Amino acid sequence: MKLINKKNKNYTQVFHLFTEEEWAKTSKNFNKNIPVFFTGKKHEVFVNAHEEGITYFIGLGKSTLENFEFQQVGVKFSQNQKEKLQAIPTLMLADFLNEKQFEEFVKGLFMGTYNYPFEKNHPFWNTKFELHFENISQKRLDHISQKTEALSNGQIACQEWLNKPANLKKPDIFSAYLKNIAKKYDLKYTSFNRKKCEELGLGAYLAVNQGSAYDAAFTILEYKTTVKNAKTFGLVGKCVLFDTGGVSLKNSANLHYMKSDMGGATAVLGTLIYAAEMKLPVNITVILPITDNAISEKALLPSDVITAYNGKTIEVLDTDAEGRLILADSLSYLAKNYKTDFLIDLATLTGSSVRMFGDTCAALFSNDEELKNTLIKTGDHTNQRLWNLPLWDVWKDEIQSDVADLKNMSLKPLGDCIIAAKFLEHFIENHPKWAHLDIAGVAFGSVGYAKEKAATGFGVQLLVDLIENYH
Template sequence: MKLINKKNKKYIQVFQLFTEEEWTKSAKNYNKNISSFFSGKKYEIFIHTNEETVTYLIGLGKSTMQNFEIQQVAVKFSQIQKEKIQAVPTLVLADFLKEKQFEEFVKGLLLGTYSYPFDKKHSIWNPKFEIHFENLSQKKLDAIGTKSEALVNGQTACQEWLNKPANLKKPDILSSYLKNLAKKYDLKYTVFNRKKCEELGLGAYLSVNQGSAYDAAFTIIEYKTTVKNAKTFGLVGKCVLFDTGGISLKDHNNMHYMKSDMGGATAVIGTLIYAAEMQIPVNIIAILPITDNAISERAFLPSDVITAYNGKTIEVLNTDAEAG
């Protein structure tokens, strides 16, 4: 998607945004019957056509809306109109929008293209799709475009890993992905297997991993900026790819949700992608202790006493990975 500071005389497609207040002022310029179907309320869409142009009237709600609500509207619009939006230069009309609000609209259009499994078949990802918006300079539009795509790339990766079924995100599959991610963005990649974790004394982590058929993959990924004296942030994401609860088995009715027990890790992965693409002036050390919590003859048991990395001993009363 390209953002361009211009306005042509003719367009095949127009996105015209309205708050309720803006529609009240503008309704007189349209066929009076449209007001029976459209009033500018949040999420309202009216498709107005003539021989040359398809105009989408998009309702944002009250003028007192928060910026994130504009993103919500754009997400829903992008999702619902997926099959109708054309990959053509598109004029966005919204003189009342401030820079940050327009940015939220662009982000929403991109975020609304997501469905699992993700691909870029949505017309908004087509190189022929352009947004023409003359209210902001080209420099500002370029910055918004870069920032929005970086954020969406990070969030899409997060959603993709959360939504994958358990059989498609085993420890070795995620480890391979992270290794390739580090190579792509020039990140430092370190991984400790079960033997190395034992040497380091990562007892709490190993207790969860010991029932798994897969080797431990305690992963550290580092993003480093070229900016001198930059701050360093540590991010730790829970990365239990599937948490059965272990011997303290979870309720089977909701067990399928445990494919999302690595949500903390996905948030960290998304952050790394965004930081790398935007070249954020900070250092990040991300820790992703990859494992699953499975049941086997080696699984840890309630009443076990384990020794954590910091030297503290832990009596296990519940083998669920977050409760132990």
């Protein structure tokens, strides 16, 4: 990708951006080839073919639009116009844009190149494509180019792995990919098989994995900076590659969507790729408890009592509440064995959060006011929004068991996403800065590049922005 501070005399491809207000001020300067129905409204595009080439008039909407809206316009333009666009030096005209607005639009252009299965065949990935923009120094354009490519690589990896069919992302396949990622970015890679997990006492994770035909792969990835006294982020991503529900079998109507139950893991993976490519001055320790939730003669049964890594016993009432079991061991293992300034887990965890918020936002739980508020603000300006829900102790009684320390769900028709968060709180080992993000409604849904539900990439930009600005 090339962003160049230059303006030649002649361009055969031009992107001309307008807000409604800018168009109202300047429309009289254009000839009658521009029809009166172009007004500069958001996502409006008029393609003007003329003797010198093609000019794309691109509407941004009101001048009060948020920074993330520039990215939205870039995404849709990139998706909708890909068959017409050429891989050639292109002039971008938008004198009113500031650096951040320009950056977000460029990010959108490249985010909009994604389509499953991903190949870099969009004109924007062609080495002959150059975007020329005069208003920003070459040094800053180079930095924006680097950030855009790193973010694209991270988010596209997130979307690609979430979209893969179940037979193309078995535990051994995904583990092989992670090994290659670790080698490419010089990450420390550790993975525990079933035998090692038994030795370590990762009983909650193993309880889910025991029904699988594939070996356990409790995986740890570590990114380390050379900067002294850098903050350390501990990230856990739920990584159920396919979720049948286990013996508590899910309804078959939408079962094919359960390839998306690794949305927390893919968000964390995308973030890790970005951090490594940008060489961020932070340390990141990631745990991905890789498994499927399968049915077999060895599968976990309702009423089983299991022992988690931290020694707490859990009565399993529903094997489809498996995500909180593998997160429990992941959180306690990370908290007990690594020193982290922040502990954050992401998971496509509950239907309760979907029923509560749909695809508008993720559910947020945190035991730290500053971290909570920062995450909410970060969600607002990345448009990966979060809504805070309580961790009141009044919910504790809902997971008390007669035969174990805890049960993995309540049988009452209550807010299960809150109960799941209260359950996870038992496994953070009193970490003072913990946040749990239930992203079940937002990781997989309606997208511009697919007819059916597909990966949104939710979580990558949220975590990237948090880590870049909160270290």
